[in-house]
Amino acid sequence: MKKDPLFQSLAMGDLRLKNRIVMAPLTRSRADNSGKCATELMAEYYRQRASAGLIISEGSQVSKQAVGYQHTPGCYSKEQTEAWKQVTQAVHEEGGLIFIQLWHVGRMSHPDHLDGALPVAPSAINPNIDVNTPSGRKPSVTPRELSVGEIKDIVIDFAQAAANALEAGFDGVEIHSSNGYLFHQFFASCSNTRTDAYGGSMENRTRFLFEVLDEMKKRIPENRIGLRLNPSAHDYHGMHIAEDTLPTFDYLVKKLNAYDLAYLHLSEPFTDVSDVPYAETQICRRFCPLYQGNLMINKGFGFDSGNAIIDSGEADMVAYGAPFIGNPDLVRRFQEGLPLAEADRSTYYTTGPKGYTDYPVFK
Numbered sequence: 001m002k003k004d005p006l007f008q009s010l011a012m013g014d015l016r017l018k019n020r021i022v023m024a025p026l027t028r029s030r031a032d033n034s035g036k037c038a039t040e041l042m043a044e045y046y047r048q049r050a051s052a053g054l055i056i057s058e059g060s061q062v063s064k065q066a067v068g069y070q071h072t073p074g075c076y077s078k079e080q081t082e083a084w085k086q087v088t089q090a091v092h093e094e095g096g097l098i099f100i101q102l103w104h105v106g107r108m109s110h111p112d113h114l115d116g117a118l119p120v121a122p123s124a125i126n127p128n129i130d131v132n133t134p135s136g137r138k139p140s141v142t143p144r145e146l147s148v149g150e151i152k153d154i155v156i157d158f159a160q161a162a163a164n165a166l167e168a169g170f171d172g173v174e175i176h177s178s179n180g181y182l183f184h185q186f187f188a189s190c191s192n193t194r195t196d197a198y199g200g201s202m203e204n205r206t207r208f209l210f211e212v213l214d215e216m217k218k219r220i221p222e223n224r225i226g227l228r229l230n231p232s233a234h235d236y237h238g239m240h241i242a243e244d245t246l247p248t249f250d251y252l253v254k255k256l257n258a259y260d261l262a263y264l265h266l267s268e269p270f271t272d273v274s275d276v277p278y279a280e281t282q283i284c285r286r287f288c289p290l291y292q293g294n295l296m297i298n299k300g301f302g303f304d305s306g307n308a309i310i311d312s313g314e315a316d317m318v319a320y321g322a323p324f325i326g327n328p329d330l331v332r333r334f335q336e337g338l339p340l341a342e343a344d345r346s347t348y349y350t351t352g353p354k355g356y357t358d359y360p361v362f363k
């Protein structure tokens, strides 16, 4: 009998995924300690979900400056590197694979996270949205424009964080170049008006990402690097689609073929963009023909639609976000046709085990 596409294994470089059901990166704000270190509770949470073909960890900052949310873990200090080992070990003990998502939020931060300093960005343009702070949501501020020297320092931060991650036992890293954070701010003309080598042309606006890839692959194998993009993000985290937005992503994705990456992770639009000029409503369909490596697709998938998109040949894997919060045994529930539990949104970002490690497996 032919297996459902989601249950077929998949080669990813020298790794083999036991199924194509990926746990999408999910910030859960449980690193509630001064060192922003992974905890035993986090190890338990990831252990419970290790039946996924691949887990992508919550976004984890590459430096002190990269932070934008309370209680998110880092991957830049020795202490953080050590603390992650309990997480990777727990997942490996259950036969799972885990990548860490590395991020820098850029202008999506606030001075309250940064000892009063301004957030940094490609250009000094306020996203004019509310951002998270330790004391609730506040209006965003106008960020400070990064100097070229500072951009080069952040390139090193990403490469060093990737090296730390592999030392901590992660099977690879995902560069968080989506959802309106720092890389995305470089790609978009609404947030990047630089006139130097990092602004203007598509080549210039994507330069920072490729510099990070080139530096990272000196430190960890290229096929242990994945990358996330959200090309049709609109009215989301300060991003707005313009005439040059999709052509920039076309250019970027084609250029990624020169790298032997673990995968490219794409999101279908997070908001309804059917009436937005220049937006693409079918991300997977548009980018599949442009990319030769493993393609992961996310947003809004269920079991049937996940199988269908793999069957169609448009994607190789499906990343599930919210379904993995309330269903630690999501893979089994899919396999046995069991009903899915609804996750409690009120505990998405709260501390402690409630709404985190206390979701039961199906009985």
Ligand SMILES: Cc1cc2nc3c(=O)[nH]c(=O)nc-3n(C[C@H](O)[C@H](O)[C@H](O)COP(=O)(O)O)c2cc1C
Pocket (backbone or CB within 6 Å): 024, 025, 026, 027, 028, 057, 058, 059, 101, 176, 179, 228, 267, 298, 299, 300, 301, 319, 320, 321, 322, 323, 348
């Ligand atoms: C609680 C929560 C936290 C999230 N944190 C992250 C994150 O750290 N990094 C990221 O790239 N996406 C993050 N996302 C987006 C998810 O990865 C995913 O794109 C989203 O949940 C849509 O997928 P779904 O329809 O399967 O839930 C988060 C989503 C939720 C609900």
